[in-house]
Amino acid sequence: MSSPGSTDTSLADYMRPVLAGSHVTATAFLDTTAVFALGDGTVILANGETTSRLNAHDGASILVAVADGKHLVTGGDDGRVMRINSTGKIEEIGKAPSGAWIDAVAVGPDGAVAWSAGKKAHVRDGKGALFTLDLPSSGRGLCFAPKGFQLYIARYNGVTLWFPRTQGTPKEVAWKGSHLDVTASADGRFVVSTMQENEMHGWRLADNGNMRMSGYPSKVRSMSWSHDGKWLASSGADAAIVWPFMTRDGPMGKPPLELGIRPSRVERVAFHPKAPVLAVGYKDGCIWFIRMDDESILQARSAGEGGPVTALAWSGDGSMLSFGSEEGSAGVLPLPKV
Amino acid sequence: MSDKIPVTVLTGYLGAGKTTLLNRILSEQHGKRYAVIVNEFGEIGIDNELVVGADEEVFEMNNGCICCTVRGDLIRIIEGLMKRKGKFDAIIVETTGLADPAPVAQTFFVDEEVQDNARLDAVVTVADAKWLTDRLKDAPEAKNQIAFADVILLNKTDLVTPAEVEEVEARIRGINPYARVIRTVKSQVPLSEVLDRGAFDLERILELEPAFLETGDGHDHHGHDHGHDHHEHGPDCGCGHDHHDHDHDHGHLHAHGGGGLKHYHDEHMQSVALTVSGDVDPEKFIPWVQDLAQSDGQNFLRWKGILSFKDEPRRYVFQGVHMILDGDLQREWKPGEKRDSKLVFIGKDLDKAKLQAGFEATAA
Ligand SMILES: [Zn+2]
Numbered sequence: 001m002s003s004p005g006s007t008d009t010s011l012a013d014y015m016r017p018v019l020a021g022s023h024v025t026a027t028a029f030l031d032t033t034a035v036f037a038l039g040d041g042t043v044i045l046a047n048g049e050t051t052s053r054l055n056a057h058d059g060a061s062i063l064v065a066v067a068d069g070k071h072l073v074t075g076g077d078d079g080r081v082m083r084i085n086s087t088g089k090i091e092e093i094g095k096a097p098s099g100a101w102i103d104a105v106a107v108g109p110d111g112a113v114a115w116s117a118g119k120k121a122h123v124r125d126g127k128g129a130l131f132t133l134d135l136p137s138s139g140r141g142l143c144f145a146p147k148g149f150q151l152y153i154a155r156y157n158g159v160t161l162w163f164p165r166t167q168g169t170p171k172e173v174a175w176k177g178s179h180l181d182v183t184a185s186a187d188g189r190f191v192v193s194t195m196q197e198n199e200m201h202g203w204r205l206a207d208n209g210n211m212r213m214s215g216y217p218s219k220v221r222s223m224s225w226s227h228d229g230k231w232l233a234s235s236g237a238d239a240a241i242v243w244p245f246m247t248r249d250g251p252m253g254k255p256p257l258e259l260g261i262r263p264s265r266v267e268r269v270a271f272h273p274k275a276p277v278l279a280v281g282y283k284d285g286c287i288w289f290i291r292m293d294d295e296s297i298l299q300a301r302s303a304g305e306g307g308p309v310t311a312l313a314w315s316g317d318g319s320m321l322s323f324g325s326e327e328g329s330a331g332v333l334p335l336p337k338v
Numbered sequence: 339m340s341d342k343i344p345v346t347v348l349t350g351y352l353g354a355g356k357t358t359l360l361n362r363i364l365s366e367q368h369g370k371r372y373a374v375i376v377n378e379f380g381e382i383g384i385d386n387e388l389v390v391g392a393d394e395e396v397f398e399m400n401n402g403c404i405c406c407t408v409r410g411d412l413i414r415i416i417e418g419l420m421k422r423k424g425k426f427d428a429i430i431v432e433t434t435g436l437a438d439p440a441p442v443a444q445t446f447f448v449d450e451e452v453q454d455n456a457r458l459d460a461v462v463t464v465a466d467a468k469w470l471t472d473r474l475k476d477a478p479e480a481k482n483q484i485a486f487a488d489v490i491l492l493n494k495t496d497l498v499t500p501a502e503v504e505e506v507e508a509r510i511r512g513i514n515p516y517a518r519v520i521r522t523v524k525s526q527v528p529l530s531e532v533l534d535r536g537a538f539d540l541e542r543i544l545e546l547e548p549a550f551l552e553t554g555d556g557h558d559h560h561g562h563d564h565g566h567d568h569h570e571h572g573p574d575c576g577c578g579h580d581h582h583d584h585d586h587d588h589g590h591l592h593a594h595g596g597g598g599l600k601h602y603h604d605e606h607m608q609s610v611a612l613t614v615s616g617d618v619d620p621e622k623f624i625p626w627v628q629d630l631a632q633s634d635g636q637n638f639l640r641w642k643g644i645l646s647f648k649d650e651p652r653r654y655v656f657q658g659v660h661m662i663l664d665g666d667l668q669r670e671w672k673p674g675e676k677r678d679s680k681l682v683f684i685g686k687d688l689d690k691a692k693l694q695a696g697f698e699a700t701a702a
């Protein structure tokens with residue numbers, strides 16, 4: 001790798017543009033097929049030169065979407081939760097009452113899917129059994145725990161830790177304020193949320209220890225774990241803020257890395273699935289690859305077109321990156337070996 | 339600013355006629371597409387794909403400031419609506435009769451993404467001419483909604499006598515002399531009087547003289563021909579006393595010539611209008627308002643200002659809700675336009691002398 005825009009300008013030549021034409025809510029890979037979930041309710045599947053468009057949420061908007069490598073799960077402002085596979089097969093797997101929106105979706109073990117709509121969270125396990133939980137406030141972010149059949153729900157004043165198959169009151173980790181997104185470390189030791197207050201909050205589950213990760217100029221809306229689980233990258237500043245999680249105490253007392261400082265806000269971060277390389281998407285449309293060990297930089301997309309980067313994803317083998325923007329530009333970039 | 343989506347907040351006590359107005363907005367042919375955020379989803383009789391149910395979740399910001407509250411559901415919904423950018427022209431937020439308008443308004447100043455994408459156009463309060471006077475006595479929410487309003491629909495005027503309409507409008511004026519009051523029956527009002535007002539542009543502060551606002555000249559300013567603004571011209575009240583000087587007894591009222599409209603002064607909710615002729619010094623003004631927000635912001639429901647800054651060709655326009663302030667430089671002063679600096683406050687237990695002295699000390 002070298003400095004941006006020097007000998008590697010050829011990288012952009014490999015880019016296969018995808019004409020999304022609408023806000024790109026999320027992107028992901030289903031095997032080798034790149035998928036794009038859009039604000040106009042459609043989903044684009046792109047494999048090589050072949051692209052197709054599915055009308056997943058007719059006339060509605062896809063607000064949230066997430067994938068497990070085999071299926072894309074989308075939630076819309078039509079209150080519907082849809083599951084789509086790489087052949088373009090669509091099935092409705094959940095529906096909220098009239099007028100409610102799907103606020104968050106998550107995918108879990110054995111084909112389990114979770115979604116929230118207002119003050120209710122739902123889980124559908126791989127066999128189709130449905131579980132519902134009433135929440136004290138809207139479920140804003142969801143993720144499954146890395147082990148066991150457990151859902152984490154970010155909401156006002158904390159995160160609910162829910163075992164859907166278990167009766168009784170779910171546990172919670174509390175912290176005052178509005179929690180937006182939630183993620184768990186692969187070893188299950190840490191739960192981390194993003195907050196309305198321009199910060200992240202973490203809990204050590206072993207002892208309920210709190211970790212405040214603050215100092216961001218903007219809200220953090222994107223988090224990504226490194227392949228080895230040692231680092232958690234985040235958006236919300238004019239660099240990717242990358243917190244060390246390799247020790248028992250997490251990032252407490254340690255400064256984060258600031259990677260890819262540019263005069264534009266980082267909107268999305270995505271760690272490579274196999275190598276210590278971070279993809280960073282900025283508000284001005286620029287995308288950089290940053291290698292952790294020497295902080296060298298490769299420019300994948302130049303600033304300017306399409307508005308803020310809203311979606312970034314690596315293929316499972318790390319050979320391709322897909323991206324999308326607020327104004328509906330999108331693309332797939334096959335990579336030279338990193 | 340212009341490509342931000344205008345947001346109209348519709349408040350009003352239960353049964354005042356809010357839903358009737360909302361259904362009219364959605365059914366009338368006006369060529370505009372509205373996204374509507376409602377509480378009682380079933381109330382809306384009109385099929386509209388962009389009607390979304392809200393929870394009125396008021397969140398405290400975790401920053402140690404007790405009045406920093408926002409509507410978490412609004413932040414979430416506006417974020418979602420932005421994925422449909424270009425598919426609608428404006429947003430209407432309906433609140434329940436019990437809702438405090440402050441967190442709704444503050445959401446538009448506190449949340450960065452909301453602020454980037456949407457602008458609060460006006461707070462429209464629907465009031466029941468028959469019951470408002472009672473509600474002002476027993477329901478603090480009703481008083482807050484009147485104090486917060488940019489536009490007040492004084493509705494159901496057919497159910498009361500003309501004298502009673504005068505009475506209740508005087509009560510409204512005693513709390514909020516800056517809102518546009520429109521008398522209606524069955525919420526029948528030209529929608530242009532309610533929507534996309536740019537009321538938050540605050541032009542009216544400069545155009546309105548508070549003394550005039552408190553007068554009645556004997557005919558109905560509001561019941562006819564909405565093609566122009568009656569408040570911008572007309573005779574001065576001339577009643578010769580300061581309506582806002584609160585060293586007189588609370589509950590003071592007097593009648594005077596012309597229409598004989600009564601003047602009420604609400605016991606705890608008042609307004610204060612201040613003027614400095616000419617420029618203020620931003621180096622003095624900005625620190626003063628910031629300190630004022632900290633010390634007295636809890637008592638200020640709404641405050642607004644248009645300032646002439648020294649050596650600045652553009653007008654500085656700001657507005658505040660409690661301790662939260664939002665201001666920027668907007669259009670240039672026009673040639674011949676009188677460069678005065680004006681502030682208005684609507685709030686509880688306002689100390690006019692202190693505010694006046696503080697403001698005057700910022701004069702350039
Ligand atoms: Zn505050």
Ligand SMILES: [Zn+2]
Nearest residue numbers: 575577594601
């Ligand atoms: Zn008078």
